[in-house]
Amino acid sequence: MSTAEADRGSVTALAALVRLPNLFTAPPDVLLGAALAAAAGFAVGLPVLLGLSVASVFLYAAGTTLNDYFDAEEDARERPERPIPAGDVSERGALALGGGLLVAGIAVALVAAGPVAGAVAAALALAVLLYDAAFKGSAVGFLFMGSARGLNVLLGAAAAGVVPTALPSWALLVPAVVLCYIAGVTYMAEGETGESARGAVIAAACGTAVAALGVVGLVLALASTPTEVALAGLLLAAFLVWTGRPLRAAYADPTPGTVGPAVGACVLGLVVLDAAFAAAVGPAWALATVAFLVPAVGLSRAFDVT
Numbered sequence: 001m002s003t004a005e006a007d008r009g010s011v012t013a014l015a016a017l018v019r020l021p022n023l024f025t026a027p028p029d030v031l032l033g034a035a036l037a038a039a040a041g042f043a044v045g046l047p048v049l050l051g052l053s054v055a056s057v058f059l060y061a062a063g064t065t066l067n068d069y070f071d072a073e074e075d076a077r078e079r080p081e082r083p084i085p086a087g088d089v090s091e092r093g094a095l096a097l098g099g100g101l102l103v104a105g106i107a108v109a110l111v112a113a114g115p116v117a118g119a120v121a122a123a124l125a126l127a128v129l130l131y132d133a134a135f136k137g138s139a140v141g142f143l144f145m146g147s148a149r150g151l152n153v154l155l156g157a158a159a160a161g162v163v164p165t166a167l168p169s170w171a172l173l174v175p176a177v178v179l180c181y182i183a184g185v186t187y188m189a190e191g192e193t194g195e196s197a198r199g200a201v202i203a204a205a206c207g208t209a210v211a212a213l214g215v216v217g218l219v220l221a222l223a224s225t226p227t228e229v230a231l232a233g234l235l236l237a238a239f240l241v242w243t244g245r246p247l248r249a250a251y252a253d254p255t256p257g258t259v260g261p262a263v264g265a266c267v268l269g270l271v272v273l274d275a276a277f278a279a280a281v282g283p284a285w286a287l288a289t290v291a292f293l294v295p296a297v298g299l300s301r302a303f304d305v306t
Contacts, residue, residue, distance in 0.1 A: 010088070013083040013086075013088035013089050014083075014089070014097075015303055016082070016083050016088075016303055016304065017064065017065055017068055017082075017083045017084075017089055017094065017097075018060075018061040018064050018065055019061075019064040019303065019304065019305060020299050020303045021268070021295075021296045021297070021298075021299035021300040021303055021305050022060065022064065022267060022296070022305055023057050023060055023061060024271070024292045024293075024295045024296035024299070025060075025267060025268065025270055025271050025292065025296055026053070026056040026057050026059070026060040026152060027053040027056055027057065027292055028270070028271045028274040028275065028289045028290075028292050029056065029149060029152035029153045029155070029156060029178070029270075029274060030049065030052050030053045030056045030152065030153075030155055030156035030159075031049070031053070031156060031274065031278060031285060031288055031289045032153050032156060032174065032274040032277050032278050032285075032289060033152070033153040033154055033155060033156020033157035033158070033159070033175070034049050034052075034156040034157065034159045034160070034285075035156075035277075035278045035281040035282070035285040035289075036153075036156075036157055036167065036171040036174055036277075036281070037156070037157040037159060037160040037162065037167065037171070038160075038281060038285075039171070039222060039280075039281040040167055040168055040171055042160035042161075042162055043160060044159045044160050045159070047112075048112050048113045048159045049156070049159050050112075051108055051109070051111065051112025051113065052108075052109055052112055052113055052117060052155055052156060052158065052159050054108055054112075055104075055105045055106070055108040055109035055112065055117075055121055055155070056105070056152055056155060056156075057105075058101045058102075058104045058105035058108060059101070059102065059105035059106075059121065059124055059125055059128060059152075060152075061101050062098045062099075062100075062101035062102040062105060062125070062128060063098075063128040063131075063132060063148065065094055065097050065098035065101065066094075066095070066098035066099075066102075066128070066129065066132040066133070067132050067136075068082060068083065068084050068094060069084070069091060069094040069095050069098055069132075070132050070133055070136070071136075072084045072085065072091050072094075102125045102128070102129070105121055105124075105125060106118060106121045106122050106125055108121075109121035109155065109158075113158055113159055113161060114161055116158045116161055116162065116163055117155060117158035117159070117161075120151060120154050120155045120158045120164070121155060123151055124148055124151040124152060124155060127144050127145075127147045127148040127151060128144075128148050130144050131144040131145050131148065136190075137190050141186070141190075142183040142184075142186045142187045142190070143179070143183055145182055145183065145186040146178070146179035146180060146181070146182040146183030146186065147179055148182075149175075149178050149179060149181075149182040149270070150175035150176060150178050150179035150182075151175070153174060153175040153178055153274075154175050157171070170217075170218065170221040170222070173214065173217070173218075174214065174218060174277055177210060177211055177213075177214030178211070178270070178273075178274075180207050180210045180211070181207040181208065181210065181211040181266075181270070181273065182207070182270070183207065184203045184204040184205075184206060184207025184208070184210075185204050185207060185263060185266040185267065187200050187203045187204065188200040188201055188203060188204035188250075188259060188262065188263055188266070189259075189263045189306060197250075197254035197255070197259055198251060198254045200254075200259075201247060201250045201251045201254055201259065201262065202251070204247060204262070204263075204266060205247050205251070208239075208240070208243050208244070208247065208266070211239070211273050212236060212239070212240060214277070215232060215236045215273070215276045215277055215280070216236075218232075218277055218280045219232050219280045222280050222281065224279075224280045224281075227283060228279055228280055228281070228282060228283065229280075231279040231283055231286055232276050232277075232279035232280050232286070235272055235275050235276035235279055235286060235290065236276040238272050238276075239269055239272040239273050239276055242265060242268075242269045242272055243262075243265055243266050243269045245265075246258070246261050246262035246264075246265040246266075247262050247265075247266070249261075249262065250262035260306055263305075263306045264300065264304075264305035264306050267305050267306070268293065268296050268297060268300065268305065271289065271290060271292050271293045271296060272290060272293060274289050274290075275287075275289040275290035275293075
């Protein structure tokens with residue numbers, strides 16, 4: 001193998017390790033949080049928002065990397081094609097990369113937006129670490145994974161430099177809804193096989209329904225304009241179609257061949273959900289958010305999402 005081929009192989013292995021398509025689902029959470037802060041009357045600067053988006057990507061990449069590090073033994077039995085059991089990335093290298101990305105995510109958030117953002121990023125990093133290292137597969141673990149996504153939304157709100165408690169109640173309900181949605185999706189991912197698979201799909205569908213109600217609630221709370229209502233409705237319909245079809249297939253035949261794609265669709269569908277929420281604030285927020293779906297979907301054709 002030539003040096004160029006070896007380098008390409010290393011890059012491909014790292015892209016698979018960090019779940020490259022999924023990285024593009026992290027900034028939409030941040031944009032949604034910033035949109036909520038803006039709707040609450042706080043100023044949000046573009047450079048700060050960009051910095052927090054980068055921090056969010058680092059933290060997400062840390063989570064997927066550490067996930068594979070802690071799952072290395074299980075993956076060697078059940079998913080030998082993954083980078084660590086395949087020998088493309090060493091366990092020590094994955095641990096160093098994951099830990100470094102966690103620290104980098106917190107540091108970038110702190111530098112970009114100050115101590116509030118740094119504290120939210122640290123809480124997010126802790127949720128990621130606890131899920132990966134200790135609580136994966138448990139009810140508490142599902143909540144930790146959902147909390148990580150909810151905190152990612154609050155990270156965006158920290159672009160305004162305000163503590164989460166300074167936000168109005170309607171704004172705080174949005175990350176709570178995202179938490180519920182991702183907790184349900186995580187439960188479905190953990191119940192991919194076995195007798196509980198159909199129940200896990202139902203849990204994810206319930207999370208999807210809660211998410212849809214959340215969008216409607218935000219539109220009503222903000223008294224959105226007709227244009228904002230129409231765009232939010234369009235994006236919400238797209239979200240329900242995007243997730244509904246694979247969820248229905250998974251419920252009808254709950255096997256890894258249907259549940260896995262349903263999990264992937266729900267993960268990518270979070271971008272559309274974020275955009276539907278953001279549309280209640282303004283079309284520009286929604287369009288900026290949903291734009292991340294393009295690279296996420298494109299890259300999902302080459303790299304696994306789950």
